Amino acid sequence: MPRTKEKESYRARLKAVGLRHTLPRERILTYLDRKNVHPTPEELYNGLKRRGYDIGLSTVYLNLHVLREHGLIYEFKDPKGYTRYDGYNEPHVHLTDVETGKVEDLPLKNLPDLDLEGLKRLVAERTGWEVQDVRIEFRGKGPEK
Structure with missing residues (x-):
């Protein structure tokens, strides 16, 4: 509770x-x-x-x-x-295992070079869209455990 x-x-x-x-x-x-x-x-x-x-x-x-x-x-x-x-x-991206379907969060603070605000501006400038949110997902195979 x-x-x-x-x-x-x-x-x-x-x-x-x-x-x-x-x-x-x-x-x-x-x-x-x-x-x-x-x-x-x-x-x-x-x-x-x-x-x-x-x-x-x-x-x-x-x-x-x-x-x-x-x-x-x-x-x-x-x-x-x-x-x-x-x-x-917390701002994050997803790591998705395509075999198991498991989804893990990766906080953006662990990816300091990933500039989502810059990406939003770039897409808006090139397309004319008003970009409100960015969702990024990385798909692949997770580490063997």
């Missing part, structure tokens, strides 16, 4: 995008805020149930949709076509 300070952080994040605070939203954000967590809706539902939370699968789906629409989480497809969600809010 989040501490009071974390709980207020979730309230503030939800309020900042015009959403009211609910316990399901807080629990979903808490679950997704961890690095290297990219569950499908069903995996998220099962993870919350294992933590002892009484939540319905339809509630998970509904809140994932609302949180994504308001920019608090990111939705993407893995190499196998499954819809996954990411709430890790």
Whole structure:
């Protein structure tokens, strides 16, 4: 269960995008805020149930949709076509294993030469698009363990 300070952080994040605070939203954000967590809706539902939370699968789906629409989480497809969600809010890119489908976060602070703001400007200048966000994914085969 989040501490009071974390709980207020979730309230503030939800309020900042015009959403009211609910316990399901807080629990979903808490679950997704961890690095290297990219569950499908069903995996998220099962993870919350294992933590002892009484939540319905339809509630998970509904809140994932609302949180994504308001920019608090990111939705993407893995190499196998499954819809996954990411709430890790430190700037990062994804490393995706094309064989296993595993997705790892790589914080941008570990890639100091990668200038996403410069890339956004360059694309905007060359295309006329107003680029709002950049998502980068590196696909390949992860290290043998």
